[in-house]
Amino acid sequence: MAMAKQLTYSTSAREPIAAADIRAQHADTLDAIARYRRFTNYLAAAQIFLRDNVLLEEPLKPEHIKDRLLGHWGTSPGINLVYAHLNRLILQYDIDMFLVTGPGHGAPANLANLYLEGSLHDFYPELTFDKQGIHTFIRNFSWPGGFPSHLYPGVPGTIHEGGELGYALATAFGAAMDNPDVVVACIVGDGEAETGPTATAWHSYKFLNPAESGAVLPILHLNGYKISNPTIYGTMSDEELTNLFTGYGYQIQIVEGGEHDDLDAQMYGALDWAYQEIRTIQQAAREGNPIVKPYWPLIIMRTPKGMTAIKELDGQPIVGSYRSHQVPIEDPKTNPAHLALLEQWLRSYHLEELITEEGRPKTEILEQCPVGDRRMGKNPHTYGGKITRDLELPDITNYAVQEDRGMPTRRGGTNVSSMEQVALYLRDVIRQNPQLFRIFSPDELQSNKLGAVLDVKPREYEWPVPPHNEKVAAQGGQVIEVLSEHDCQAWLQGYILTGRHGLFPTYEAFLNIIVSMMDQFSKFLKISSEFPWRLPVPSLNYLETSTLWRQEHNGFSHQNPGFINSVLNKKALVSRVYLPPDANCLVSTMDHCLQSKGKVNLIIANKQRMPQWLSMDEAIAHCRAGASIWSWASTDDGVDPDVVLVGIGDNLTLEVLAAAQILRDELPELRVRVVNVTDLFILENESDHPHGLNQDMFEALFTKDRPVIINFHGYPSAVKQLLFGRHNIDRLIINGYREEGTTTTPFDMNVRNGTSRYHLVIQAIRQAAAHNPRVAARVNERVSHYEYRLTEHRNYIQAHGSDPQEIVEWQWH
Numbered sequence: 001m002a003m004a005k006q007l008t009y010s011t012s013a014r015e016p017i018a019a020a021d022i023r024a025q026h027a028d029t030l031d032a033i034a035r036y037r038r039f040t041n042y043l044a045a046a047q048i049f050l051r052d053n054v055l056l057e058e059p060l061k062p063e064h065i066k067d068r069l070l071g072h073w074g075t076s077p078g079i080n081l082v083y084a085h086l087n088r089l090i091l092q093y094d095i096d097m098f099l100v101t102g103p104g105h106g107a108p109a110n111l112a113n114l115y116l117e118g119s120l121h122d123f124y125p126e127l128t129f130d131k132q133g134i135h136t137f138i139r140n141f142s143w144p145g146g147f148p149s150h151l152y153p154g155v156p157g158t159i160h161e162g163g164e165l166g167y168a169l170a171t172a173f174g175a176a177m178d179n180p181d182v183v184v185a186c187i188v189g190d191g192e193a194e195t196g197p198t199a200t201a202w203h204s205y206k207f208l209n210p211a212e213s214g215a216v217l218p219i220l221h222l223n224g225y226k227i228s229n230p231t232i233y234g235t236m237s238d239e240e241l242t243n244l245f246t247g248y249g250y251q252i253q254i255v256e257g258g259e260h261d262d263l264d265a266q267m268y269g270a271l272d273w274a275y276q277e278i279r280t281i282q283q284a285a286r287e288g289n290p291i292v293k294p295y296w297p298l299i300i301m302r303t304p305k306g307m308t309a310i311k312e313l314d315g316q317p318i319v320g321s322y323r324s325h326q327v328p329i330e331d332p333k334t335n336p337a338h339l340a341l342l343e344q345w346l347r348s349y350h351l352e353e354l355i356t357e358e359g360r361p362k363t364e365i366l367e368q369c370p371v372g373d374r375r376m377g378k379n380p381h382t383y384g385g386k387i388t389r390d391l392e393l394p395d396i397t398n399y400a401v402q403e404d405r406g407m408p409t410r411r412g413g414t415n416v417s418s419m420e421q422v423a424l425y426l427r428d429v430i431r432q433n434p435q436l437f438r439i440f441s442p443d444e445l446q447s448n449k450l451g452a453v454l455d456v457k458p459r460e461y462e463w464p465v466p467p468h469n470e471k472v473a474a475q476g477g478q479v480i481e482v483l484s485e486h487d488c489q490a491w492l493q494g495y496i497l498t499g500r501h502g503l504f505p506t507y508e509a510f511l512n513i514i515v516s517m518m519d520q521f522s523k524f525l526k527i528s529s530e531f532p533w534r535l536p537v538p539s540l541n542y543l544e545t546s547t548l549w550r551q552e553h554n555g556f557s558h559q560n561p562g563f564i565n566s567v568l569n570k571k572a573l574v575s576r577v578y579l580p581p582d583a584n585c586l587v588s589t590m591d592h593c594l595q596s597k598g599k600v601n602l603i604i605a606n607k608q609r610m611p612q613w614l615s616m617d618e619a620i621a622h623c624r625a626g627a628s629i630w631s632w633a634s635t636d637d638g639v640d641p642d643v644v645l646v647g648i649g650d651n652l653t654l655e656v657l658a659a660a661q662i663l664r665d666e667l668p669e670l671r672v673r674v675v676n677v678t679d680l681f682i683l684e685n686e687s688d689h690p691h692g693l694n695q696d697m698f699e700a701l702f703t704k705d706r707p708v709i710i711n712f713h714g715y716p717s718a719v720k721q722l723l724f725g726r727h728n729i730d731r732l733i734i735n736g737y738r739e740e741g742t743t744t745t746p747f748d749m750n751v752r753n754g755t756s757r758y759h760l761v762i763q764a765i766r767q768a769a770a771h772n773p774r775v776a777a778r779v780n781e782r783v784s785h786y787e788y789r790l791t792e793h794r795n796y797i798q799a800h801g802s803d804p805q806e807i808v809e810w811q812w813h
Contacts, residue, residue: 019265042349043112044076047141060343070142071149072105079109098379102168103189117369119377131359153528157377166195173204174494182214190231197486210285223305225322256302384499385535400616412611412812421583423452440488505543536598549651559741561714572689577680584619626679633674641673642768649713659760683722707767712736
């Protein structure tokens with residue numbers, strides 16, 4: 001009999017009990033768990049292969065086999081082993097627990113357990129405990145309109161799909177934060193463990209306060225193989241694994257052996273040990289005597305891949321090899337010998353011993369499952385929309401940019417960092433919402449001028465830090481910084497999917513690191529909306545700053561607005577992109593996004609001090625509309641313009657206003673309308689996006705036939721995508737980032753990409769000349785003049801290394 005192996009530390013509440021002793025003490029319970037696992041293993045295998053004769057009431061025939069065989073068998077027996085024993089732990093200790101499953105396409109196992117515990121029936125009434133119900137259940141797997149081969153929102157108890165590997169562990173930690181009573185079990189596959197996101201996620205306990213948060217119980221499943229390769233972790237010895245995870249800060253117990261070893265006794269003891277370790281660490285912290293550098297429990301489960309299946313096929317090993325990873329028998333429908341092997345495999349579980357004549361699981365099987373909300377498929381935390389509490393938000397008028405001496409200032413007369421202003425608002429959101437709101441940031445709060453949020457509590461970090469590190473402490477803080485965008489994203493996902501609220505501020509260029517995670521989460525939200533029992537959860541909010549237009553000092557590598565394009569491609573139900581032009585608009589936008597649900601909100605704002613254009617009342621109205629004519633910057637309030645200048649983004653709007661002022665001062669015969677867009681999706685047609693404008697409203701803003709020059713923060717392709725299908729779009733000129741950048745001056749970034757005020761003036765003159773003869777009479781002279789100004793600019797920055805004072809000190813008048 002294989003024995004459990006453990007490395008103990010001073011925090012250990014007790015020594016683990018040997019497997020032989022556990023067998024002697026709990027033989028009946030372990031036998032019942034083994035029978036339960038036989039049933040779930042059968043159900044998992046049957047889902048992959050069978051469409052009919054699902055109870056094997058007659059010899060297996062080709063017509064009983066599905067035409068398409070999907071799903072992954074190799075990981076399923078391990079998931080079933082863990083699930084069965086987590087159920088036992090819940091029953092024994094009445095634990096508030098649910099499971100995050102990392103191994104991809106292991107849904108046959110999860111579904112088998114959810115069927116037996118009755119969670120599936122609660123949402124899918126046709127999945128009853130009888131012959132028809134079990135037939136429907138098995139047939140519907142990987143069937144059109146049925147359950148896919150990986151987890152998804154239609155599977156009860158799911159907050160993580162596992163489709164893209166690497167994020168399960170950090171998601172589990174996010175779910176545990178500020179949930180003091182919950183224990184989140186997380187299965188990490190050894191293929192998944194090879195990913196970078198998982199490698200950083202092992203450190204998550206260093207950010208988890210045991211007094212105020214719950215716990216995560218990681219279970220690393222080493223079955224040794226990926227699709228066609230050994231896994232890195234599977235090739236490591238027990239000693240090497242112990243050394244690795246001890247360094248991460250864990251104490252380890254190893255459960256290992258084949259199907260003929262007493263895995264049930266080992267897992268029984270390992271989970272009991274782990275649960276007691278968790279409670280010891282939490283109790284010490286909650287009694288005011290926290291353990292310094294507590295070593296949290298980690299179970300490493302080393303089992304043969306695909307155990308309990310056929311041992312070999314055509315002379316090649318199946319169990320314990322990569323050949324069991326997906327579908328071990330690929331052609332049973334057309335190969336009689338392989339069909340016979342499949343039947344032999346399925347009958348080896350002796351299903352007839354586990355069900356009644358009516359097809360109902362026997363009572364001793366169902367007794368292995370918790371009931372009510374203690375079922376992992378019905379744990380309330382996995383239905384975050386049902387338990388969400390709205391944030392207590394401060395009055396945004398308290399964060400309006402202050403006017404000098406109580407007197408109204410002229411437009412643009414006050415220079416303020418939008419980020420510093422919204423930080424004051426976020427500081428009070430944190431103060432008013434303990435255990436309900438968190439900020440996850442990749443070590444950029446101070447750089448992004450959000451330091452005011454630390455006035456309430458320091459950054460959360462549980463391990464001791466060297467002296468002279470201000471505002472970092474183990475005090476249950478609501479701000480976490482770590483140099484892993486993957487962890488920030490996954491923590492936030494776990495946090496909001498369990499009903500809380502959060503924000504992810506970061507550098508613009510490096511938000512692209514988690515594009516695929518945003519894609520997966522957007523899909524999760526989209527599919528969730530199709531199930532009435534999945535109520536909307538708080539939105540995932542990105543605050544994208546340190547934008548490309550002011551990354552001139554960091555250079556070309558830091559100049560990338562591509563995340564906008566990725567968000568635009570998500571479903572209109574989910575995606576939102578906001579580009580507030582000043583601080584008051586940013587505060588108003590943030591307030592809106594923190595109240596929204598079921599969205600992916602991208603907010604883009606510069607961190608540098610910039611002119612402020614709108615009062616708070618004006619900002620609120622402007623943000624509600626999504627776009628408006630800035631009559632104060634237009635000729636005759638924007639009536640009957642020769643050309644429309646549109647700013648989208650704070651830096652690009654500044655250039656629009658500078659161009660409008662130049663035209664007003666130097667070419668007053670050219671009539672200009674200035675429009676600012678803060679909600680990017682208003683450009684799309686109302687039939688394509690709920691924020692989109694119908695054609696009449698679109699023409700009210702941008703006219704029906706006048707030239708429109710758009711100065712956009714990101715790639716022009718994004719705006720072109722939104723405008724596709726609009727009438728008469730040939731009149732629109734779209735400027736934006738054209739992948740031109742280097743280490744240069746701020747204004748030169750605009751010059752290089754054709755978004756400067758001088759480029760806009762030249763474009764406006766040329767476009768207006770076609771229908772305004774007074775402008776046409778001066779077009780050659782004026783265009784030549786501003787082209788010369790551009791040449792002067794290049795010469796100036798080469799000689800001085802900075803922008804001319806007329807650019808740096810420009811103000812609206």
